[in-house]
Amino acid sequence: MTQALPPKPPARPDRVSLWRYVKLFRQDILSAQPARLYRAWMAEFRTPFFRSFLVNQPELVKVLLKERPEDFPKSDRIAEGLKPLLGNSVFLTNGEAWKRQRRIIDPAFEGGRLKDTYPAMRAAAEAAVERLKERQGLVEIEEETSHAAADVIFRTLFSIPIEHQVAGQVFSRFRDYQRSQPLLNLAAFVPLPRWMPRFFRRGTRRNAEVIRELIAQLTRERMDAIKAGTAPDDLATKIMTTRDPETGSTFDTAEMVDQVAIFFLAGHETSASALAWALYLMALYPGWQEKVAAEAEALADESFAAVSKLRVSRDVFRETLRLYPPVPMMVREAACPEQFRDRDVPKGAQMVLSPWHLHRHERLWENPDGFDPSRWQTENGKQCQRDAYIPFSAGARVCTGAGFAMVEGPLILSMILRAFRVAPVAAQVPVPVAHLTVRSKNGIWLQLSRR
Ligand code: HEM
Numbered sequence: 001m002t003q004a005l006p007p008k009p010p011a012r013p014d015r016v017s018l019w020r021y022v023k024l025f026r027q028d029i030l031s032a033q034p035a036r037l038y039r040a041w042m043a044e045f046r047t048p049f050f051r052s053f054l055v056n057q058p059e060l061v062k063v064l065l066k067e068r069p070e071d072f073p074k075s076d077r078i079a080e081g082l083k084p085l086l087g088n089s090v091f092l093t094n095g096e097a098w099k100r101q102r103r104i105i106d107p108a109f110e111g112g113r114l115k116d117t118y119p120a121m122r123a124a125a126e127a128a129v130e131r132l133k134e135r136q137g138l139v140e141i142e143e144e145t146s147h148a149a150a151d152v153i154f155r156t157l158f159s160i161p162i163e164h165q166v167a168g169q170v171f172s173r174f175r176d177y178q179r180s181q182p183l184l185n186l187a188a189f190v191p192l193p194r195w196m197p198r199f200f201r202r203g204t205r206r207n208a209e210v211i212r213e214l215i216a217q218l219t220r221e222r223m224d225a226i227k228a229g230t231a232p233d234d235l236a237t238k239i240m241t242t243r244d245p246e247t248g249s250t251f252d253t254a255e256m257v258d259q260v261a262i263f264f265l266a267g268h269e270t271s272a273s274a275l276a277w278a279l280y281l282m283a284l285y286p287g288w289q290e291k292v293a294a295e296a297e298a299l300a301d302e303s304f305a306a307v308s309k310l311r312v313s314r315d316v317f318r319e320t321l322r323l324y325p326p327v328p329m330m331v332r333e334a335a336c337p338e339q340f341r342d343r344d345v346p347k348g349a350q351m352v353l354s355p356w357h358l359h360r361h362e363r364l365w366e367n368p369d370g371f372d373p374s375r376w377q378t379e380n381g382k383q384c385q386r387d388a389y390i391p392f393s394a395g396a397r398v399c400t401g402a403g404f405a406m407v408e409g410p411l412i413l414s415m416i417l418r419a420f421r422v423a424p425v426a427a428q429v430p431v432p433v434a435h436l437t438v439r440s441k442n443g444i445w446l447q448l449s450r451r
Contacts, residue, residue, distance in 0.1 A: 011035035052350035066395035089262035296418035
């Protein structure tokens with residue numbers, strides 16, 4: 001029996017006018033793209049305002065991300081959209097400023113530290129299961145996974161649960177901020193001429209200010225606790241006390257606020273999206289769901305060692321990140337003129353990397369649109385994992401939280417499936433759309449019942 005494919009957004013016709021393109025873009029970046037991108041190695045978008053290139057060939061992706069990242073810095077256009085919230089965070093900076101930030105942040109996320117972070121993650125996973133026990137029945141699961149992932153961030157970073165008054169406010173303000181996102185997409189991916197007015201809604205800017213002030217409050221309190229010697233040994237303390245090995249300096253409070261803002265944004269939206277899709281896929285493929293649930297019995301052992309036993313869950317999560325990469329596209333800028341595949345790429349051109357298209361590339365992957373967690377044990381799966389799989393990006397700017405997310409995701413997935421059975425809701429097939437991350441147009445609805 002052929003199994004149904006997981007949802008994929010419709011592609012647009014090959015040729016559309018610029019205005020139609022911009023309109024489609026404002027709705028959703030994924031359905032604004034033509035189907036040929038699933039087969040192309042490189043594509044060019046030429047409009048009166050900008051030239052951008054989508055790079056979809058493993059060798060070229062490697063050049064941009066791993067071999068010559070400094071020739072393809074983060075595009076200023078991204079900063080333009082996200083600066084009100086993220087300031088000078090590591091996500092937006094380039095050059096020396098970025099290098100210094102990574103030298104201070106990276107040690108907090110090293111493999112060895114994950115073990116110290118684990119009890120907080122596990123506590124958040126248990127709290128998520130308890131919350132779901134209250135709900136049961138018909139549940140919109142993105143809301144729940146957002147809650148869970150935000151809880152993970154606050155517990156691991158500041159040792160406070162999401163119920164903490166300030167954490168709760170950041171979370172709800174952030175949700176409002178998200179709702180005004182499509183315009184940010186546009187600013188980031190379709191570079192507008194400088195003279196064109198930017199369409200930040202007043203509410204978006206105001207929300208960013210409030211979120212930053214709340215984070216500043218937590219950071220100031222933590223700085224005081226560090227000075228008083230009473231700070232808990234969590235990620236915030238680790239980052240705020242780590243000295244740059246080259247200059248000996250630490251982050252001051254303002255710099256830390258920028259970093260906390262990105263940890264919150266990059267760390268909760270992404271994991272929440274992946275977890276929600278993973279649970280939906282489990283509802284669609286009950287055979288895999290049962291395997292994950294059976295394996296999850298290993299979690300009776302509360303120690304970090306149990307995570308290494310969640311092999312099926314990890315393959316399922318990895319397959320989810322392939323089909324629904326939470327960061328569907330990334331943009332870089334060519335710092336000098338280039339020639340790629342016999343095409344001239346001018347200085348300043350926007351270079352779009354698309355995990356979404358690369359992960360479903362029809363000339364690289366076997367069964368590109370199918371859900372098959374066992375592919376990771378096959379020759380093709382292993383080859384593609386090396387060459388055509390970048391859910392966390394790659395190279396020097398790889399996601400700092402990749403290791404963290406690969407523990408958190410399979411853990412929460414397993415904890416939920418250990419307690420509940422999930423089933424799809426016939427009238428509610430989710431439609432993937434990309435806002436800041438890949439979400440479903442009308443949420444992801446599942447039927448939850450206790451095991
Ligand atoms: C499934 C979960 C996650 C996914 C799919 C993901 C994906 C990504 C991707 C694709 C990038 C590169 C973006 C670009 O270059 O334009 C990135 C960067 C980043 N991520 Fe993640 N992320 C996840 C979870 C996390 C978590 C849990 C944290 C922290 C707690 C985190 C922190 C960061 C930071 C700080 C950067 C910026 C790195 C830099 O530019 O040097 N992420 N992430």
